[in-house]
Amino acid sequence: MTASSASPSDAAGPFHVTHRLILAIALPMTLGFLTTPLLGLVDTAVVGRMGQATLLAGLAVGAILFDLIFTSFNFLRAATTGLVAQAYGRGDRREQQAVFWRSLIIALVCGTISLLVSPVLLSGGLWLMGPEPEVADVTSTYFLCRILSAPAALANYAILGFVLGRGEGTIGLMLQTLINGINIVLSILLGLVFGWGVMGVALATVTGEVIGSLAGFAIVYGRFDRKDAPSWAEIFDRERLKPLFGLNRDIMIRSFLLLAAFTLMTRIGTAFGPVTLAANAVLMTIFLVAGYYLDGLANAAEQLIGRSIGAGYRPAFDRALRLTAAWSLGLALVTTVAFLLFGGRLIDLLTTAPDVRAAAYEYLPWAAVTAMTGALAFLMDGVFIGATWSREMRNMMLAAFVGYAAALAVLVPAFGNHGLWAGLNLFLLMRGLFLLSRIPMKARQTFLPAQ
Numbered sequence: 001m002t003a004s005s006a007s008p009s010d011a012a013g014p015f016h017v018t019h020r021l022i023l024a025i026a027l028p029m030t031l032g033f034l035t036t037p038l039l040g041l042v043d044t045a046v047v048g049r050m051g052q053a054t055l056l057a058g059l060a061v062g063a064i065l066f067d068l069i070f071t072s073f074n075f076l077r078a079a080t081t082g083l084v085a086q087a088y089g090r091g092d093r094r095e096q097q098a099v100f101w102r103s104l105i106i107a108l109v110c111g112t113i114s115l116l117v118s119p120v121l122l123s124g125g126l127w128l129m130g131p132e133p134e135v136a137d138v139t140s141t142y143f144l145c146r147i148l149s150a151p152a153a154l155a156n157y158a159i160l161g162f163v164l165g166r167g168e169g170t171i172g173l174m175l176q177t178l179i180n181g182i183n184i185v186l187s188i189l190l191g192l193v194f195g196w197g198v199m200g201v202a203l204a205t206v207t208g209e210v211i212g213s214l215a216g217f218a219i220v221y222g223r224f225d226r227k228d229a230p231s232w233a234e235i236f237d238r239e240r241l242k243p244l245f246g247l248n249r250d251i252m253i254r255s256f257l258l259l260a261a262f263t264l265m266t267r268i269g270t271a272f273g274p275v276t277l278a279a280n281a282v283l284m285t286i287f288l289v290a291g292y293y294l295d296g297l298a299n300a301a302e303q304l305i306g307r308s309i310g311a312g313y314r315p316a317f318d319r320a321l322r323l324t325a326a327w328s329l330g331l332a333l334v335t336t337v338a339f340l341l342f343g344g345r346l347i348d349l350l351t352t353a354p355d356v357r358a359a360a361y362e363y364l365p366w367a368a369v370t371a372m373t374g375a376l377a378f379l380m381d382g383v384f385i386g387a388t389w390s391r392e393m394r395n396m397m398l399a400a401f402v403g404y405a406a407a408l409a410v411l412v413p414a415f416g417n418h419g420l421w422a423g424l425n426l427f428l429l430m431r432g433l434f435l436l437s438r439i440p441m442k443a444r445q446t447f448l449p450a451q
Helices: 019-048 053-073 075-090 093-116 118-129 133-165 169-193 197-222 238-270 274-311 314-350 354-386 390-415 417-436 439-446
Strands: none
Touching (some): 053 093, 053 133, 053 354, 075 354, 118 238, 133 197, 133 274, 169 197, 238 274, 238 390, 274 314, 314 354, 314 439, 354 417
16 A cells, blocks of 8 residues: 555544554554664663763763754754644645655755865864864764764654655654664664774764664655656645744754754753763763653644644544553653663763763652653644644743753853752753643634534
8 A cells, every 4th residue: 555545544534543543553663663763772871881981971962963964953853743644634635645745855865065165064063062172073973974974863853754645654653763773783782792883883873874764764755656646846835834944943943942952951060070971971861761752642642633633533533642641641740760770780881981881870860750751742842833833832831941041050160060959950850841731822812612
């Protein structure tokens, strides 16, 4: 069956949201996204096994720089998901394909530009982060190798966005597992077995992204129904491009603010020395495990909310919001308890340096609680992306960031690294609550009273 062939799931109009429908999207994507923090765990463990805090700190700074670059382009994934989901709800197969081509072309152009200006990006990143010279050398080695994956990595955003917009969680799982599975195996092989260290970890990432993008494109394009193929004029139609670029702009600003928050945390952490910086890097991996774990449910919200708006059916919107919220908060509680009970063992796995371990044990409870404080924020992102309410998402992120900066100004001088982690948890709480407060008004504006 092609991606555009007729089936009940392709029918436009009202539909019923069930627990099974949510889990059919969320469970595969949760499993797929869990391979990403697993990759982070492996990369951290590979470098951490070398027993030098400087190497681990250099990898941490390099990872933050790539978050600043690649995650800044997460609008390619998010905007694609929202627009495809709404076209799916309307039953507009031609527009689904057109959104895919627009996003893929933008991804390849942005990835190529990032590669060409990589020396400037590296210099600016090192100036921003201000690491010690030995840490900067490690970061430079990692960065200049991994940046080769830029075009493929951004293409994967567009491909995954299309797949998620159609609610095809199993394909998303397969692609994420392929990309990160190759990365994990090669990271261990090149980093530890061959002894290439940080360079081997970076090369593993490049290989995984390239293979994943080629496989993803082949799957998506091979399932297109050619009779629904849009013309180039339709793909580049100005009126059709406006919503995409508007979403891209707002989501990019939101992503920059989110990354600025994490960058600020890392930058402040450097003042506490390499040991605390390395410990924070280990604990941020725990935070990312919780984040990717909850992202599966956020993706289910994106697709179902977008589909309900495309179909113009308010009952599906309300039920999708209630059920995904219940699942998110329940799983967040389980995740926090698990990290409190077993987080120490995870720290021991990630690093053999005794001083880093001791520091990480001290701050572990703060990292464990991020699952609870961040659950609503992750879910609300999914709701607002699916609804394409990007302006409100941008504005609420700005308000939360201002509150976060104010909290750090008070808490860090008073409580040091404990204050830094407390500020992060407050930031996550503010994001979720601010967005939640906007939903009643936006829903009334989106759905007509008769619906």
